[in-house]
Amino acid sequence: MxxxxxxxxxxxxxxxxxxxxxxxxxxxxxxxxxxxxxxxxxxxxxxxxxxxxxxxxxxxxxxxxxxxxxxxxxxxxxxxxxxxxxxxxxxxxxxxxxxxxxxxxxxxxxxxxxxxxxxxxxxxxxxxxxxxxxxxxxxxxxxxxxxxxxxxxxxxxxxxxxxxxxPTPAELRQEAAQALKQMRVSFRGQNWLIDAAHPTLLFGRETGNDIVVADPRVSRQHARIELRSGLFYLADSSTNGTYLLEEGNPEHCIKRDEFILGEKGHIGCGFSPAENMSDAVAFAVD
Structure with missing residues (x-):
């Protein structure tokens, strides 16, 4: 570093x-x-x-x-x-x-x-x-x-x-809080960090994504996680939707929409992570 x-x-x-x-x-x-x-x-x-x-x-x-x-x-x-x-x-x-x-x-x-x-x-x-x-x-x-x-x-x-x-004092405080926020993401033995320096993580079937999921149910640019104003958003842009399974909550599907992520969970691109955990993207907020 x-x-x-x-x-x-x-x-x-x-x-x-x-x-x-x-x-x-x-x-x-x-x-x-x-x-x-x-x-x-x-x-x-x-x-x-x-x-x-x-x-x-x-x-x-x-x-x-x-x-x-x-x-x-x-x-x-x-x-x-x-x-x-x-x-x-x-x-x-x-x-x-x-x-x-x-x-x-x-x-x-x-x-x-x-x-x-x-x-x-x-x-x-x-x-x-x-x-x-x-x-x-x-x-x-x-x-x-x-x-x-x-x-x-x-x-x-x-x-x-x-x-x-x-910038106002409130904007500076929010910026300082965002600078401390980190989310760790893992998929098939690889790890990524989302923070103020790297606020966006892309995943999909196309090789230009950060996380490439080679599955026919996955769109070329399927979804992304973004850090905005101190919160982590999961945004879907796919055909089949993005499934989210968070600890303590029922699984639900996000389609052409975005959702604020909690502390920990798994994401399935076009499929349920509960049915195929080995191909799911795991995340945890530090």
């Missing part, structure tokens, strides 16, 4: 527009406006459990132990800076870049430099992340990103955070 990279990451965010504001209003007034942005940004970082928070004259650097928190913090920083009204027609905006700690080969300064290059290489009012960072996000957070076609000045693949709303 491939080991997932660490989710510890570094966020670099700066405030763009301060130099133009200084020309128009003077250094002191522009400095005050930038400081107000940085204060809002630092409160967001702290709210999402940032550590090693560092404030620069026009930028913030923070490390997060978890990738989803870093991206949510960057998104809220951008919203809070966007909410500030323009000064003399000049709008201050946030630029942010997030990379994994594990992407650096040597010192901490290199991680910060990588994140700063993300910021410098893209437009103001943008949040960019490295591709490796995106790989450790939860699926719902990853869906908020889009790939950038051109990465001027950035020597590694990057993605950008759009304006889609973030």
């Amino acid at each position: 491939t080991e997932r990279p660490s989710a510890a990451c570094l966020l670099y965010a700066d405030v763009a527009g301060g130099a133009r504001l200084a020309v128009k209003l003077g250094e002191a007034e522009a400095g005050y406006a930038v400081e107000r942005c940085l204060n809002r940004m630092s409160r967001c970082a702290e709210a999402y459990s940032a550590n090693d928070l560092k404030l620069l004259p026009d930028a913030l650097v923070a490390r997060f132990p978890e990738a989803d928190s870093a991206l949510l913090a960057a998104r809220e920083m951008r919203e809070r800076v966007r909410a500030l009204p323009p000064m003399s027609g000049i709008k201050l905006v946030l630029r942010a870049g997030v990379v994994l700690d594990a992407e650096a080969r040597d010192a901490e300064e290199e991680v910060e430099a990588m994140a700063a290059r993300l910021v410098a290489g893209h437009n103001p009012d943008s949040i960019s992340v490295s591709e490796r960072f995106s790989e450790v996000l939860s699926p719902s957070m990853r869906r908020m990103l889009s790939r950038l076609e051109e990465n001027t000045g950035v020597p590694f693949p990057t993605l950008e955070l759009g304006d889609l709303p973030p």
Whole structure:
């Protein structure tokens, strides 16, 4: 099994527009406006459990132990800076870049430099992340990103955070629960695992299925088991139906329909598992 990279990451965010504001209003007034942005940004970082928070004259650097928190913090920083009204027609905006700690080969300064290059290489009012960072996000957070076609000045693949709303706490809890769900399936000495990484298992007579049942009563694409929203569904698409025998329940036939599976049982493709247990598919939820 491939080991997932660490989710510890570094966020670099700066405030763009301060130099133009200084020309128009003077250094002191522009400095005050930038400081107000940085204060809002630092409160967001702290709210999402940032550590090693560092404030620069026009930028913030923070490390997060978890990738989803870093991206949510960057998104809220951008919203809070966007909410500030323009000064003399000049709008201050946030630029942010997030990379994994594990992407650096040597010192901490290199991680910060990588994140700063993300910021410098893209437009103001943008949040960019490295591709490796995106790989450790939860699926719902990853869906908020889009790939950038051109990465001027950035020597590694990057993605950008759009304006889609973030997942709700309930969605994140449901996703976490689904990630822990597993079903073990066995047939004629072979075993399969259905989980968040492999949420679908196909069976039928055709060789392209995960489980191939060579029986004339079995359709080419007979049925499938799917993990959806933390539940395992048995869905039939066959001619002769799919028979389900669960512990403690009478056998029944599912035809062109789907059914939520229980903890343990046997499935017969076009035939009763009670009559032919050796050709039945066995399943058990961990």
